[in-house]
Amino acid sequence: MLTRPIRSLLLLGLLISPLTQGATTGADIYKEVLETTSIYQDEELQAYIETLGNEIVAQSEMAGEEFTFTLLDSPELNAFATRDNYVYVNRGLLNYVRNEAELVSVLAHEVGHITRDHVTGQEGQAAGAQILSAIAAVLSGSNEVYEAGMAYANSIIRGHGRRNELEADEAGAEYMAKLGYSPNEMISMLSMMKDYESLQKKRAASKGAAKQTYHGIFSTHPRNDSRLRTVVSKAEVFKAEVSRDNGAAAYRRYTEGLIWGENFLAKEQKPERFSNMRLRVRFDFPKDWAQNQPNSPLLASAESPDNNAKLSLQAMARTAQGPEEFLYNYLNVAQLREGKTIAPARLKGFTGILPGTNDAADSRIALVYYKLNAYLFTGEVTQQADFAEADKLFIDAINSFRPISNREIQGQKPQTVHYVKATSATTFDGLAKALKLSSTDIDDLRIINGYYPSGEPKAGEWIKIFRR
Known part of the structure; x- marks a missing residue:
């Protein structure tokens, strides 16, 4: 494209x-x-x-x-x-x-x-x-x-x-x-x-x-x-x-x-992005991977185009233990190879490779804490020969995990135009203060109402404003 x-x-x-x-x-x-x-x-x-x-x-x-x-x-x-x-x-x-x-x-x-x-x-x-x-x-x-x-x-x-x-x-x-x-x-x-x-x-x-x-x-x-x-x-x-x-x-x-201004609602979300507004977390699956409707207790799941690799996410209540201890002591995960601490978006986490058993391929395991939850990533492949290449994608996806901020949530709601009737006390500076507009916005407010660069609205006059 x-x-x-x-x-x-x-x-x-x-x-x-x-x-x-x-x-x-x-x-x-x-x-x-x-x-x-x-x-x-x-x-x-x-x-x-x-x-x-x-x-x-x-x-x-x-x-x-x-x-x-x-x-x-x-x-x-x-x-x-x-x-x-x-x-x-x-x-x-x-x-x-x-x-x-x-x-x-x-x-x-x-x-x-x-x-x-x-x-x-x-x-x-x-x-x-x-x-x-x-x-x-x-x-x-x-x-x-x-x-x-x-x-x-x-x-x-x-x-x-x-x-x-x-x-x-x-x-x-x-x-x-x-x-x-x-x-x-x-x-x-x-x-x-x-x-x-x-x-x-x-x-x-x-x-x-x-x-x-x-x-x-x-x-x-x-x-x-x-x-x-x-x-x-x-x-x-x-x-x-x-x-x-x-x-x-x-x-x-x-x-x-x-x-008014940028229409955040019309912006296309990345097809590979998973977002959960209830938990306020998101991350990006590898590009071109197909997300599917996961069965409980999985929160998200996607497969590679050739169906040889899969990455899933599960959310669960955390404990007072650190991520590494949670994996080993609470989830009873076997000893991971190349285990190390990670910090996607400065969050506490731990990851490593779970060796395959009985001819099964290795898996990538990662656990990230955010607020009261622990988020468990599992990256799997059908063939061991595919693991090294797929693991790079698993790690990139895990590192993209982050909270959805209030600013990001607010940014998804665009400003809109509304009409109000002016009173004898209405001024553009007063409107800007009430609407929490910047000094730059005041100039726009004046222009859309025909009062640029100076002047104030008359009592009873319809005034156009924009607000979130």
Whole structure:
């Protein structure tokens, strides 16, 4: 299987290489994206995005054509479009969107890239350049990939890219107006992105890096950008007879409980890892070994691919004796060869080789203490000739044994987004203190509520917070 960074680089090349423009389909890219970034598991939210997206398409020049809208489980603030009418939105972007109209502005902008033919042919190389680095960064998790992509993107964005972004804004504002939304919500959304970009640059400056958001063409703030205001104002002529509000209530309903930041629940556990949350212990079986459902009193058991080796774990109440004495005096284990003390994760333990009898092969025996329990490992092989090689794997597995810490347990529970009403006493510093947030988190709290870099919420105003 290809590593995450390599897949990302292949995807980057897949999208921008002129040699593959004709051969690569949107479905190819879709498959590659989902190989590295999963779909966010919220059917109602996904359906909400699809409904809004299809409403936008119905107001466009491509009404009646099929579009695919996908919500990706990525914490990055990003959205992008690819050929064959595929539009992607990252979960992380929804964390920063404040209402339905702002979400529509993002979707309409990406649909605009497609309807204005920015994602196909040679024009696609320019229009997609800036987001390609973001795709690669999101899928690889690599700052190096991000920076390399941005270097390429910035060399192109000065040309066709600037024009295409404004064309997509113009198209998006038109579709918003036709649906009854205020096109000015697009300026609000882009203003938030500019604030986010400023914050990211501030954070990255100390690391000698540069960060850029998904639109990122404004040298000035969007609220003061005359080009953006011009294209948005043009959309007023398309204004629908029946107007819509900004849909803040609906957006709150769909995004209540949305995961903020890293989604620990979506992270795949190593297939070889055994964890017992009741006893709070874990260890890793050898790679590619098949875990099976053990019979009592075994706690865990797994076999090698060729079924010639087996490792099992048993838990039992310990005594006041040390691990070595427990083995010999309590379990009555025969004298071990090469016996020695061990300390996986600084726990007390003892291990050695139990010589085989009556033509049976040798076994690896190990005992580790944790709290009130003794954990007995037994590594067995069917043939003595296989023992030396298998024993290396047994020892590695035994040494991987460790407690599951409170931090690890808490880390498995991600932060989520919630909405509260501000009172006259509500301040962002006060919220941060109550939620036990860091000074860095306060800036994010301000941005997602439209109060960066200063200001305080008004009494009765809905405030977005994130907490574990």
